[in-house]
Every structure is written in structure tokens, then in C-alpha cells.
Amino acid sequence: MSAFAFFGALELGLIYGLVALGVYLTFRVLDFPDLSVDGTFPMGAAVAATAIVAGINPWVATIMAIIVSAALGWVTAFLTVRCGILNLLASILTSIAAFSINIRIMGRPNIALLGQDTILTPFEAWGDPMYVRPIVVGVLVLFSAWFIVRLLNSDFGLGMRATGVNTRMVAAQGASVGFYTYFCLALSNGFVGFAGALFAQTNSFADVTSGVGTIVVGLAAVILGQTLIPGKKIWVAILAVIVGSVLYRLAVAFALSSGMFGLQASDLNLVTAILVAVALVMPKMKGKLQARKVSGGAV
Template identity: 55%
Template sequence: MSMLSFMGALEIGLIFALVALGVWISFRVLDFPDLTADGSFPLGGAVAAVLIVSGCNPWLACGAAMLAGAVAGLVTGWLNVRLGILQLLASILTMIALYSINLRIMGAPNIPLLGEPTVFSPFVSDDNAYWVQPLVLAVIVLVVKLILDWFFASQMGLALRATGANPRMARAQGIATGRVTLGGMALSNALIALGGALYVQTQGGSDISMGLGTIVIGLAAVIIGETLMPSRALFIITLATVVGAVLYRIFIALALQADFIGLQAQDLNLITAVLVAVALVLPRFKSKWRKPAKNGKSANAVTGGQP
């Protein structure tokens, strides 16, 4: 893999690290199977693209994209909490509705951003864009990760974690689990929409179909990170999620550039499915490998190491 390809994979991986953190909040913290990501990711891109083309500051456009994503998450949470619709079905309904909403926002299937200012414009030139953009994204991801670490150590964050772990016990402790769930879903999709806003600024435009498979990529990043860096410490868990997203994109780039495999760009979904399947199976193999080792140690302890 060339350095240019590696930096490109790193750039996309860092963007999807934000998506993975949002997916981690809904799936792991809240235990809420949320498919809204496939709609909130292009929603963030659509809002940011329209505002940037209209002359808005790119950073303000990212903030507006996060706000739009938060509203999408609130709608999903409201359908579940207030109307009693099943979590998965509520997210599917929101995702389907967002397709039409995104088309309404953009007014066309795509919006080009070539020549428009972006959050990277003050830092990049024609010679250094390939490494400066990943650096800027790394700083953004680091700031978001540290804010999340601080938030989940706060009283509100602990209430969010308690709601996902045991809603009945959380209600017994006086936590308004409905409101907490709404807040958690808003936070989750705000991060995913931020990823979409940054994605369109690196790719030079927004497209209505760019959200396809977003939830799979986010889940793959979470699973890969948990497999490679298992831990109960919050700091490590969020770090593992970021690392999982970056490694996922690097694995994809390696697979597509391996001539002996013969894979092409249209095989991206196939590679994704294989990577997710491997990541899901690996923990089982690890537990099987550990059991014989533990049994061997316990047997030696009982016999005193004698045959």
C-alpha cells in the first residue's frame, strides 16, 4: 500500500470513528438497536453541504448538521419511548423518512462542493492535503473522545449508562429513563451526522446514497475494537472504538489493493460482511483457547505439577 492510499484510508477511518462512537452509544450504552444511522449520516452531509454552498461558515455548518442529527435521534427515541413502537422498527421508520427529507434538503440527488471552503481550507494546500486533513480529523476525533469520556463520568452520563444496563433499577433510583433515552439517542445521531458533515467536505460533495451501509460500518468498527482491545475501562472502550474504525478502513484498503486476491471496488460490501463475520467469531475462538489453558493450570495446581 502506498503512503497516499494509507493516508486516504486513515482519513476515512477517522471520519467513521465518529460514526462508530455514535453507534457505540446506541448499541452498547443504551442497548438500543438503532438503524437511524443510515439516514442521519447523509442528513448531516446534506445540511452541511447546503449551508456551505449558501456561504455559511463550515464550522457552523457542522454544528447545524449535528443539531439535525440530534433531532433525527430524538424522533427515533420518541417513537419508541412515547408511542411504544419497537426500537428496531422505530429506527427503520425514521431511516426511511430521512431519505425523502434529505432529498428535500438538498433539492437534488447530490450537491458538489468543489471550490467551496471547508473546515480544512485554512490548513491545507495542494502539496500537504493528503496528510494535513487526516491530522485535522485526528484532532477533532480526539476532542470528541475526551468530551465523551468526561460526559460518561458525569452524573448525566452515569444515568445514561445505568438506563442501558438495567432500566428497571435505574427507574428505582429515580432516573427518568425515558428522557435519558431520548438524550442518548440525540447524542448518538448528532455524532453520526457530524461524521457525515465532515465526510462530504473531504469527498467534495454530498450524495443521497452515501449513507448506505453506515450502520454496518459502525458496528464493524465497534466489534473490531472490542475484539482487539477488550476492557471495562471507559477510556479504553472509546479508544478501542476509534482504533476499530481506523483499522477497518485500512483492512478494506489492503484487501482492495491486494492483486493476488483479485478484489475490486464493487466487492466492498462483500469485504465488509467477511470482516464483520470474522470480528464476531473471533471472541468465541479466544474464549475456547483460554479455557484449555486455564484447565491445564488448574490441573497442575491440584497435582502439584506432578504427572
């Protein structure tokens, strides 16, 4: 793998680390299967790209992308909490609607950002963009991870974590299960929209189809990371999903660039499916091996 491919995969892995953080909040913390991220990711890219082309400051455009994406997550929560729609179906409906909304936002299926200033433009003067951009993105991801760790370790975060474990207990304590659901889904999709905005600015385009398979990548990062770096502490789990995202992207880049097994760029979805399957099987295999060791020691 060339240095360009390595740092490109590292940068993309860090961007999708934000997606993994969002997926971790819904699937692990809230126990809510949210598939709306497939629509939130391109929405963040669409809002940021449209705003930047319109002459808005890139940082303001990125914040706008986060807010709009968070609003989409709020809609999913509304369909579930207030309308009583099954959470899985509610997120699918939101994701489907987001496709048309994204085209409305951009006015066309895609927007190019070539020649436009982005949040990375001022930092590219520090050195070779190939090395500088992953560092800048990494700092943004680490700041986001720090924010989530502080949130989940707070009293409010404890209530949100309890909602994912036992909603009846939370309701019995007088807390609002619906409020935690609204907040967590909005926060999760806000992070995914942030990732979409960064993706558009680092790749110089926003496309309405860029969110296809985002949920699979996020789940792969969460499962792979927590399999390789197990731990019950919040900061360990957050670090694990980011590392999982980076390792996942590096593995895909290595498999495609090395020509392993005759793979080509068109085989990306195949490689993704295989890696996700391996990540799902690894915890079970690890459990069986530990069980055998225990039984062998007992004998």
C-alpha cells in the first residue's frame, strides 16, 4: 500500500469514526436500532456543501450540517415516541425521506467543492496536506470523543445509559424516557452529519448516494473495535470504536490496493460484508475458546 493510500484510508477511517460514535450511542447506549444514518450522512454533506458554495463560512456551514442532521434524528425519535411506530421502521422511513430532502437541499444529485475554502484550507499551509489533513480530522474526532465520554459519565448520561438498559426503571424513577430518546438520537445523528460534512470537505464533493451502507460501516467499526479492545469503561469503549473504524478502513484499503485475491475497487461492498461477518463471528469464537479453557482447567 502506498503512503497516499495509507493516509487517505487513515483520514477516511477517522471521519467514519464520528459515524461509529453516533452508532455506538444508539445501538450500545440507547439500544435503539437507528438506520436513519444512511440518510443523515449525505444530509450533513449536502448542507455543508450547499452552504459553502453559497459563500458561507465553512465552520458555520459545518455547524449548520450538524444541526440539520440532528433534527433528522429528532424526527426518527418523534415517529417512535409520539407516533408509536416501531423504531426500526421509523428510522427506515426517515432515511428514505432524507434522500429526497437531500436532493432538494442541493438542487441536484451532487455538488462539487473544487476550489472552495473548507475548514481544512487554513491548516494545509502548515505542510503537505496528505499528512496535515488526517491530523486535523483526528483532533476533531478526539474532541468529539472527549465530549461523549464526559457526557456519558455525567448524571444525565447515566440516565441515558439506564434508558437503554431498563426503560421501566427509568420511568419509575420519574425520569422521561422520551426525552432521553429524543436527545440521544439527535446527538447521534448530529455526529453522523458532522462526519458527512467533513467527508464532503475532504473529498471536495457531496453526493446524494454517499450514505449508502453507512450503517454497516458504523456497526463494523463498533463491533470490530470492541472485539479487539474489550473493556467496560466508557473511555475504553469510545476509543475502541474509533480504532475499529480506522482499522476497518485500513483493512479495506490494503485488500483493494494490494490486489489480494484479485479484488478490485468494485468489490468494496463484498469486502465490507466479509469484514462485518468476521467482526460478528470473532466475539463468539473468543467466547467458545474461553469456555474451552475454563472447562479444560476444571478437568
